[in-house]
Amino acid sequence: MTSQTTLSTQLGGATRQKKPDWMTPAAPYGMVFLLIAELIFFTVMAPETFATRASFNVVVSNSAILGLIVMALLVSLIAGEIDASLPAVLTVASLSAAALMSHLGWPLVPAVMASILVASCIGLCNGLLVVKFRVPSLITTLGTFTILTAAITGLASGRVIEAGLPKETLKLLSKPKPLGLPLTLYYLMIVAVIVWYVTEHTPLGRQWKAIGSSAPAARMAGIRSDRLKLQAFAAGGFLAGIAGTVQLFKARLGSPNVGPDLLFPGLTTAFLSAAAFRLGTYNVRGAILSIAVIQFGITGLILICAPYWMDQIFTGSALILSLAIVRVMRRSSQ
Amino acid sequence: MNQNPLLSVVDLHKTLIGNHILQGINLTVAQAEIHALMGGNGAGKSTLIKCLSGYWSIDKGSIKVNGAALQLGAKQIAFVQQDLGLIQSLSVAENISLGVGYQTGSFGNIRWREMNAAAADLLAGLGHSGIDPRAEIGRLNLVQRTAVAIARATQGLKVGAKLLVLDEPTAALPSTEIGALFETLERLRATGIGMIYVSHHPSEVFRLCDRISVLREGKLIATKNTKETSEAQIVELMLGRTLQKTVKTPGQKGQQTAAPVLSLTGVCGQKIKDITLTIGKGEVVGLTGLQGSGCTELAEIIFGAQSCEAGKMVLDGQPVVFAHPAEAVAAGVGMVTEDRHGNGSFAEASLGENITATDLRRFFRNGWMTGTAEAAEVDGLVADFKVQPPHGQRRFSSFSGGNQQKAILAKWMRLNPRLLICDQPDIGVDIGSKNVIYAALRDAAAKGAAVIVISNQHDDLEAICDRVLVMRAGRIVAELSGADATEHKISLATIGTQVQVKELT
Numbered sequence: 110m111t112s113q114t115t116l117s118t119q120l121g122g123a124t125r126q127k128k129p130d131w132m133t134p135a136a137p138y139g140m141v142f143l144l145i146a147e148l149i150f151f152t153v154m155a156p157e158t159f160a161t162r163a164s165f166n167v168v169v170s171n172s173a174i175l176g177l178i179v180m181a182l183l184v185s186l187i188a189g190e191i192d193a194s195l196p197a198v199l200t201v202a203s204l205s206a207a208a209l210m211s212h213l214g215w216p217l218v219p220a221v222m223a224s225i226l227v228a229s230c231i232g233l234c235n236g237l238l239v240v241k242f243r244v245p246s247l248i249t250t251l252g253t254f255t256i257l258t259a260a261i262t263g264l265a266s267g268r269v270i271e272a273g274l275p276k277e278t279l280k281l282l283s284k285p286k287p288l289g290l291p292l293t294l295y296y297l298m299i300v301a302v303i304v305w306y307v308t309e310h311t312p313l314g315r316q317w318k319a320i321g322s323s324a325p326a327a328r329m330a331g332i333r334s335d336r337l338k339l340q341a342f343a344a345g346g347f348l349a350g351i352a353g354t355v356q357l358f359k360a361r362l363g364s365p366n367v368g369p370d371l372l373f374p375g376l377t378t379a380f381l382s383a384a385a386f387r388l389g390t391y392n393v394r395g396a397i398l399s400i401a402v403i404q405f406g407i408t409g410l411i412l413i414c415a416p417y418w419m420d421q422i423f424t425g426s427a428l429i430l431s432l433a434i435v436r437v438m439r440r441s442s443q
Numbered sequence: 444m445n446q447n448p449l450l451s452v453v454d455l456h457k458t459l460i461g462n463h464i465l466q467g468i469n470l471t472v473a474q475a476e477i478h479a480l481m482g483g484n485g486a487g488k489s490t491l492i493k494c495l496s497g498y499w500s501i502d503k504g505s506i507k508v509n510g511a512a513l514q515l516g517a518k519q520i521a522f523v524q525q526d527l528g529l530i531q532s533l534s535v536a537e538n539i540s541l542g543v544g545y546q547t548g549s550f551g552n553i554r555w556r557e558m559n560a561a562a563a564d565l566l567a568g569l570g571h572s573g574i575d576p577r578a579e580i581g582r583l584n585l586v587q588r589t590a591v592a593i594a595r596a597t598q599g600l601k602v603g604a605k606l607l608v609l610d611e612p613t614a615a616l617p618s619t620e621i622g623a624l625f626e627t628l629e630r631l632r633a634t635g636i637g638m639i640y641v642s643h644h645p646s647e648v649f650r651l652c653d654r655i656s657v658l659r660e661g662k663l664i665a666t667k668n669t670k671e672t673s674e675a676q677i678v679e680l681m682l683g684r685t686l687q688k689t690v691k692t693p694g695q696k697g698q699q700t701a702a703p704v705l706s707l708t709g710v711c712g713q714k715i716k717d718i719t720l721t722i723g724k725g726e727v728v729g730l731t732g733l734q735g736s737g738c739t740e741l742a743e744i745i746f747g748a749q750s751c752e753a754g755k756m757v758l759d760g761q762p763v764v765f766a767h768p769a770e771a772v773a774a775g776v777g778m779v780t781e782d783r784h785g786n787g788s789f790a791e792a793s794l795g796e797n798i799t800a801t802d803l804r805r806f807f808r809n810g811w812m813t814g815t816a817e818a819a820e821v822d823g824l825v826a827d828f829k830v831q832p833p834h835g836q837r838r839f840s841s842f843s844g845g846n847q848q849k850a851i852l853a854k855w856m857r858l859n860p861r862l863l864i865c866d867q868p869d870i871g872v873d874i875g876s877k878n879v880i881y882a883a884l885r886d887a888a889a890k891g892a893a894v895i896v897i898s899n900q901h902d903d904l905e906a907i908c909d910r911v912l913v914m915r916a917g918r919i920v921a922e923l924s925g926a927d928a929t930e931h932k933i934s935l936a937t938i939g940t941q942v943q944v945k946e947l948t
Binding site: 309310311312315316318319322323325326327328329330331332333389 | 746748767768769771772773778780785786787788789790791792796800801803804806807810811812854
């Protein structure tokens with residue numbers, strides 16, 4: 110008995126008080142400090158322009174749609190897969206809702222519901238391809254991304270759908286600014302809270318995390334990995350559908366151009382989420398913080414008149430550095 | 444040692460994240476000596492080996508090989524890692540050549556024919572001429588893979604190293620194959636090569652090694668000449684207390700109640716054929732056989748992880764067919780898998796998350812995962828199973844093998860399974876943890892569960908099982924119960940020797 114107790118003291122006892130886990134307590138909040146440092150830096154560098162309501166509004170309005178697509182991407186990432194087609198699904202949802210209203214004269218609510226259903230089905234199809242044929246999801250969904258993007262271009266001929274949309278209703282759904290913040294930000298907050306709740310506080314989310322951590326181990330623990338993966342893909346499609354709907358509200362027209370451009374910023378932000386709060390795990394709070402860090406950074410760089418390509422260098426470096434730091438910290442703690 | 448030792452380690456210290464893991468190690472290995480390094484999990488064996496391999500730098504002290512200081516990349520020492528370190532998708536010859544580089548022709552092209560021939564020679568020299576050098580590693584069995592890893596290491600020796608370190612080379616080997624490995628090692632010893640042989644098993648060490656060093660809690664407790672010591676003394680040194688060898692009381696032996704929990708009739712799978720067996724309530728049944736005899740496949744078929752091609756399975760009177768492990772778990776079946784890292788655990792998740800993964804819904808109350816209830820249950824199990832250090836929120840991979848296995852057992856035991864299958868629960872587990880695990884299995888049986896233990900440790904099967912079933916080439920070939928279930932008879936039955944064994948076929 111005595112030998113076991115001393116062993117435990119040596120293995121963990123001495124360091125336990127300082128380290129609640131395998132990391133220093135401050136590490137999960139490193140990105141919070143980064144955000145604060147960034148805000149101070151740009152406030153000092155561009156005092157007249159950065160710390161203003163106008164620049165804040167720019168950040169917020171850029172963040173909403175990106176944030177929604179990041180939420181959609183997070184679900185499949187947590188479940189150990191990746192659905193790169195989601196930005197294209199967003200466009201499909203937004204265009205199909207617009208087309209249903211414009212060409213077929215559907216009312217807003219059924220049109221939106223139908224387009225979200227379509228988006229969920231596309232997600233489910235991606236899931237089926239991955240689960241049934243065991244093709245790596247990145248490859249499968251890059252394929253569907255390319256197909257969907259081409260189909261959008263072909264069917265919409267590059268034109269926006271504007272005629273016959275209920276402009277007034279759409280305005281009502283996007284224009285108001287409760288407490289001075291755009292309504293789209295509230296949509297993002299509602300979706301983020303729901304995704305956070307499902308991924309971190311329900312058995313479903315924990316099981317997604319389990320299959321993301323090791324699908325074979327999950328299977329042998331009696332967890333149905335295939336079914337859960339299908340659910341994750343369908344949920345991703347559903348959330349991309351919502352993102353498309355909000356995009357429609359915001360633009361008040363169906364545009365074929367928005368979605369595909371979100372692929373890389375969306376993935377970058379989703380990956381970066383693993384460097385905050387729950388290190389090594391894709392998580393909602395980390396994603397929201399990542400959006401803030403990247404969007405304030407980009408806006409700040411514009412305001413201090415950095416060259417236009419600087420923002421991408423900033424985003425890329427932030428991603429690589431943060432994840433490399435997380436890796437190094439985990440290794441040194443082994 | 445009159446001549447210069449091959450390896451001399453003097454006052455070696457190593458601290459990792461604040462833990463003083465190695466505290467002044469002194470160790471010498473002479474030429475043509477097989478030197479056993481023993482110790483429980485967490486004693487510092489792995490850290491010492493990682494210092495020798497240059498993976499960790501040393502804080503204080505010195506390591507000298509043949510009188511010269513240890514240098515990175517100098518290939519002074521050859522290693523056979525516990526996981527063998529082979530690349531699954533490459534061929535035998537390619538794996539062997541990885542260490543020394545490929546032989547190339549005048550255009551930089553690989554000379555495949557020469558390379559394959561050299562690999563075949565090397566394997567033949569180790570007594571494994573049956574291995575095709577062009578075969579993919581993934582297609583070989585574990586015995587053959589171990590041979591390939593040793594062949595690769597000995598090839599490193601040809602380049603100049605005279606010291607070979609083997610980290611638990613028998614961990615995955617059935618006991619009947621160990622003799623062949625020992626023969627190979629003795630052949631190497633005869634050429635003057637010194638070896639460090641890391642093992643948990645005193646019985647192996649006494650068969651093979653010249654001297655034994657025992658590590659405990661980061662200190663080298665003693666180095667003994669094998670001839671001048673006994674197994675009991677070594678085990679006592681390893682544990683720092685006297686070992687309670689068997690966890691079973693004699694009265695339990697042969698206990699068998701009428702009510703069968705599981706009965707199989709004519710069950711067939713890919714490799715197993717016509718399996719018929721019955722396991723009663725409160726019974727611990729051992730299942731053993733050589734590599735490839737089908738024990739794991741049988742277990743996975745019962746658990747729904749592989750498909751049952753024919754036959755009938757009845758669980759507690761109900762005919763069942765499990766298409767997925769989830770159905771087996773729902774029906775009260777648990778399984779500790781053989782491959783702990785591959786499909787037995789979530790390495791990056793916490794120990795607690797590993798334990799509760801099987802039925803998260805229990806902690807889902809009022810639409811919320813209750814972290815406190817989950818943590819309380821984990822803490823209770825961590826205490827019950829003596830997991831060290833007792834911190835359920837730590838990352839699973841940071842625990843030693845024995846403690847990981849205790850946690851995996853806790854995961855199933857908390858569900859109170861009616862049938863618990865344990866596939867090689869003793870792999871990479873120290874003796875102290877093994878006793879905890881076996882005691883828990885007897886405990887589960889005492890509470891009315893039926894327990895199947897698959898193991899190649901026949902002495903352990905003798906100690907804990909009421910009955911032992913022996914498999915060979917996909918069939919159950921012998922059933923040993925009561926006084927017949929001895930280590931000797933089990934071993935004989937696995938290799939098919941005709942003895943006074945109740946043969947079933």
